[in-house]
Amino acid sequence: MLHQFMMEKSYKYYKISRVDMAYWLLKTEPDEFSIDDLEKLASGVEPWDGIRNYQARNIMRDQIQVGDLAFIYHSSCKQVGVAGIAKVVKAAYPDPAQFNPESKYYDPKSTQDNPRWVCIGVKFEAKFSNLVSLKEIKANEQLLDMALVKQGRLSVQPVRQSEWKIINKLANKN
DNA sequence: GCCAACGTTGGC
DNA sequence: GCCAACGTTGGC
Numbered sequence: 343m344l345h346q347f348m349m350e351k352s353y354k355y356y357k358i359s360r361v362d363m364a365y366w367l368l369k370t371e372p373d374e375f376s377i378d379d380l381e382k383l384a385s386g387v388e389p390w391d392g393i394r395n396y397q398a399r400n401i402m403r404d405q406i407q408v409g410d411l412a413f414i415y416h417s418s419c420k421q422v423g424v425a426g427i428a429k430v431v432k433a434a435y436p437d438p439a440q441f442n443p444e445s446k447y448y449d450p451k452s453t454q455d456n457p458r459w460v461c462i463g464v465k466f467e468a469k470f471s472n473l474v475s476l477k478e479i480k481a482n483e484q485l486l487d488m489a490l491v492k493q494g495r496l497s498v499q500p501v502r503q504s505e506w507k508i509i510n511k512l513a514n515k516n
Numbered sequence: 517g518c519c520a521a522c523g524t525t526g527g528c
Numbered sequence: 529g530c531c532a533a534c535g536t537t538g539g540c
Binding site: 369371395417418419422476494495497 | 524525526527528
């Protein structure tokens with residue numbers, strides 16, 4: 343099986359079998375950072391920081407690679423759904439926010455020698471003219487196995503190649 | 517290592 | 529703003 347992932351339920355760990363690239367989904371609250379903010383970035387590269395969940399961290403640390411593509415998903419807002427695509431341009435590195443007492447992502451238990459949290463660097467790739475809503479996704483039988491549907495709260499999650507294609511198709515139709 | 521209490525996510 | 533689902537913490 344290519345570009346697919348298996349889930350070992352007991353470990354709550356998604357293991358990707360990859361050939362050359364893989365697909366992901368990154369959640370963001372558009373009030374804080376949206377696909378438009380990503381598009382407008384002068385520097386191009388956005389540190390995907392502030393992830394404070396071990397499962398999400400492990401996926402970034404162990405599996406996401408430069409060149410992978412990710413859906414940008416807008417959550418906790420009026421229009422919930424997949425808003426566009428980003429490209430991974432930087433592999434996992436320690437999230438600087440964890441060391442900054444001023445940051446809301448500050449973690450006093452994290453040290454420079456033994457950082458607890460990582461982030462990745464992403465770059466704008468595309469914006470969907472109309473987002474693919476969560477409702478549409480849930481209405482599609484072929485998307486019911488998505489982590490997005492099965493495990494609502496994971497902020498960094500894998501996407502199967504088949505799911506990637508279907509959602510792109512839905513985006514083009516909208 | 518169990519599990520109750522508590523905190524957070526995120527759809528609605 | 530409500531609340532279900534689930535993650536985290538900490539006492540024992």
